[in-house]
Amino acid sequence: MIYGVATLAGCYLLGKILGTALGMATGINSDIGGVGFGILLMILLTNSKKLKFTQKDGFKKSVTFWKTMYIPVVVAMAASQNVFSMMSGGLVAIVAGTAAVFFAFFLVFLLSRHEQKKEAMQKEKED
Amino acid sequence: MQELFSRIYDLLVDGGILVAVLVVCLVLWLSDLISTKVTKGRLHPSAIAIFFGLILAYIGGAVTGGSKGLSDISLFGGLGVMGGALLRDFTIIASAYGADLNEIKKSGMLGFASLFVGVFSSYLMGAIAAVAFGYTDAVSVTTIASGAVTFLVGPVTGAALGADSTVIALSITAGLIKTIFIMIFTPLIAKKIGLTTPKMAMVYGGLVGSTSGISAGLAATDPKLVPYGTMVATFYSGFGCLLCPSVLYFLTKWVCTLL
Known part of the structure; x- marks a missing residue:
């Protein structure tokens, strides 16, 4: 189970680092496409045939849990807008x-x- | 007795994120009920839930005068954590699980091209609106137009160009209107505009932009499309931050001298 959450965390952080680095390189000093990179990393990892652990049951369950939490999070986000x-x-x-x-x-x-x-x-x- | 109540209140404020989970759960349950009973399943429950979320945010703003919707009331402060950037982005990445790499390869170039067209067309509409309302200085027009791109690009551009704070507020509002319209209208018009495949979701993310709008709108349309659209939409904001204070500003400046 922890592998799934850790993979998500890794993709998130690496994506943010890449996005921030790109922002600094272009002089904007904000995160450019950080989540985009994170999504891309996640897709690359889970589509890779070499990484067998992403097909295991525990991995699937933990990632699917966060996937279903997405809509509740968006509702909370909508409720905290101006x-x-x-x-x-x-x-x-x-x-x-x-x-x-x-x-x-x-x-x-x-x-x-x-x-x-x-x-x-x-x-x-x-x- | 009063002490007990205030103790309970403190306890609820401390466990704010758990209160937020309960509130959201209640909203989703109500939305589910309305979706099946009133709209006979035609309107997706998550679209109704997001709309309710916005109404709650309006009430929160009206009661407290703050800027963070319902989460400005300390009892509901957890909503700000639950709906904050960290958990939103984390769950978006999780939603990419199961996405097909081949679909992305198929529409790679088209999605990329739609980014340019999307940023430019939104900017143009915003600039026309600004000029129509009597703004003629390049900095204000650029800032408002950038707000029409997304509510992030507006203030980033405005700050870079040294725009007036009321103009920056206007640009945030323009972007917010856009985001909210995307949230509400995406599930309603999805079939009419052909938004049914991963390829079209990516093009949609590129042409329309706004990460939060796209991710919420697509979630209410078909959750499978979320990662495709959102991925392109996040690059849309980046592109906007890049183009608006530079190329588009110089272009606007030139046009403004002609006015």
């Missing part, structure tokens, strides 16, 4: 945030339609 000041904040901020997010949704929509068409064309070719 929602009140956002509601009473400036209109410009509301417009800027709303415009940005809906434009991004629109881009995803366009791209997914493009992808679907491409896949359909590929299928036609195969037929």
Whole structure:
């Protein structure tokens, strides 16, 4: 069981170190993509066929426990945001945030339609 | 009697994180009930739970006037620990367990390209909004526009450029609005915008950004997609911190001289 938690901790810390080092190298002095590196490390480790311990039952159970704790943690995170000041904040901020997010949704929509068409064309070719 | 109550209260404050677990459990149980009974399973319970979380945060802010939602009330202080960056990132990494390396290879370049387009398009929308509301100095426009990228990039950029603190607050608010919209709307529009595969989740993380918004939104859509989208989204914030105070600031400065 401890192997699973320790692997998670290792990936977390190494990811943060990499992210911070990258931040210092680029002069931003904050963590750049630390969790991203952590996720990548975790995927690399658990996809490796050489590391047999990641397929053991105890490892699976402990990591799966933290995996299911994810949604409760997000709910706690939502409950500790500054929602009140956002509601009473400036209109410009509301417009800027709303415009940005809906434009991004629109881009995803366009791209997914493009992808679907491409896949359909590929299928036609195969037929 | 009063002493007993105050003793119990102290005990609960000391075990804050355990109180937080109980509160979250109650919220999730209620959300589960609403999801099956009211929406007939159409709305995922975690989406409802996150929405409840935000309402609780609003109440907390209204009662205390603080900036950390419900966790500003000392009895619920544990929520700040439970929902803090440490446990959030730890559980996100755990959620990567079972993710398929081949899926990432498949969309590597597309995910990377979406990062550029995503940061730039959000910045542009934020800049247009700032100018429309009468901001013409490059520093303010850049800061507000960076806030539209994420609520982290806004203050990082604003601090780097020496922006006014009200403008920085505005940029945080813009990013927060974005994050909250992503949390609420992702599960609702997921099918319409084709957000069903790991590949699209990565593109989504790159185009939309905001780690917390993406991770919560995808969790409510399909927990299997969380690691893919979140991984790209964390690089989105990094990219924003890199591009906004430099390239995008110079571009904005140039455009502002034309106004």
